[in-house]
Amino acid sequence: MILVTGATGTVGRPLVRALRDRGATVRALVRDAGSVPAEWDDGVEAVVADLNDAGSLVPAADGIDAVYLLTPVDPDAARQARHVIDAAAKAGRPRVVLQAAIGVGRRTSPVRFFAAHAAALDHVKAAGLPWTVLAPNGFQQNFLGSAASLRAGTLALPAGAAAVSYVDARDVGEAAAEVLTTEGHEGAIHELTGPEALTHEEIAGFIGAALGREVVYRDRTPDQARTALLDTGLDAWRASGLVELHGMYAAGEAAAVTDGIPRLLGRPARSLTALLTEHAAALRATPTTTQERPA
Ligand SMILES: NC(=O)c1ccc[n+]([C@@H]2O[C@H](COP(=O)([O-])OP(=O)(O)OC[C@H]3O[C@@H](n4cnc5c(N)ncnc54)[C@H](OP(=O)(O)O)[C@@H]3O)[C@@H](O)[C@H]2O)c1
Structure with a gap:
């Protein structure tokens, strides 16, 4: 079972689609049961939770093997990511695939939006969960x-x-599906352009x-x-x-142009x-x- 946060967003939608195309079982986090996209079939279990409400994430993470951790551009994103990681750690030892942004592994970013990604990666490491980072350029x-x-x-x-x-967000979602459903990505930071x-x-x-x-x-x-x-x-x-x-x-x-998308998807970006x-x-x-x- 793969939990996807941000499932209704720019990357989340193509990610859920790509996971379903691969036959994966998906639990998609939504804030509101009324916002479940019509395209989600029976293989997508929508779970209502709020990233700001740590308690709501515990049942959402129950029994998962992996989580795609995508937080919105929000001043509270670091705290939201911590809530997801803590809930995932309670569920066992699921893989965490973190969506960050280009440059996350290189240095401290001057961009405030990216501080939450670095903090989330630190927290995943401290929690001892296996992790992979996707670091896309602007969409x-x-x-x-x-x-x-x-x-x-x-x-x-x-x-x-x-x-x-700039990278197409659909490629990011499809690359995420590849990372979530195949082995050999632990500790990798995939820069996607x-x-x-x-x-x-x-x-x-x-x-x-x-x-x-x-x-x-x-x-x-x-x-x-x-x-x-x-x-x-x-x-x-x-x-x-x-x-x-x-x-x-x-x-x-x-x-910089990276080979992240061709390497993960076997086709050009x-x-x-x-x-x-x-x-x-x-x-x-x-x-x-x-x-x-x-x-
Ligand atoms: N935009 C870019 O060019 C770019 C490039 C690289 C990296 N990034 C990173 O990508 C991430 C954003 O991805 P995106 O563009 O796919 O997101 P997005 O389209 O803005 O969608 C945000 C998602 O988060 C959900 N969400 C927001 N607040 C929530 C809450 N309190 N509880 C539960 N769910 C909540 C939204 O659900 P609702 O449908 O309910 O609103 C939606 O599914 C950010 O971390 C950003 O730094 C962005």
Whole structure:
């Protein structure tokens, strides 16, 4: 039995799908019984629990052989991860596959979102559970959430001129399914990227091609970006975190292309251009909201 946290999210959904395709028995954690996706079949046992409620995680972890530990981008993520790890340790000695982010094994990250990943890894080690880390780069899907400003012809980010090897979140989910259902990953940190590193100017060009109009990349200063994010209604913690993340990109620290996806999945990583082509119609569609986040 494999417990998946974050099962209804960007990585969780393709992960649950990939585990079912492999015939694995899945327990998918949801906050609310009403949010169970229609695509989940009888092989997916939905369990209602809250990462903030340690007590609710004990029955969720009962009898599991492995857990995919994905926490949301949240100031309480380190505490949430601890709750899951403690519940897993009570259940026996399940494998913990932790979703972190690129660079987790290399150094202390300047990005606040990533502090929870490092703390979670320390806690898993202290608990004596077998562990593996997936460390994906930024998700290509982040660009799909910026449709309104892209349609207006601008990709504005504080990312400088550096290239980033964004990864398709579906590849991350499928790689996670491989790690959860095969042996030989204990103590490994799999860094997962897309097939190429692209500058945001190049990305703007690809988005423009998908939209059928010119899209220009505008490099923003950290202050400009933070102000723009706060203006969308984003809270200060997340706005500052996104600025830090793009500062890491601008420093060229997310440009490496790894063989993580081809090695785990035996095929090339999905490209950003393929994702944009797939979503071209939706990107062109009339906006239903003006609120958006930078990638
Ligand atoms: N976005 C990126 O580019 C990127 C890149 C590398 C790493 N990461 C890391 O990936 C993780 C986010 O993954 P994602 O993008 O797949 O997540 P996501 O799409 O934001 O989904 C978050 C998931 O967590 C669940 N959740 C939130 N709060 C919860 C709570 N209190 N109790 C139980 N479940 C809760 C959500 O459930 P509901 O459906 O109920 O909301 C949802 O299933 C973060 O750790 C982030 O640092 C992100």
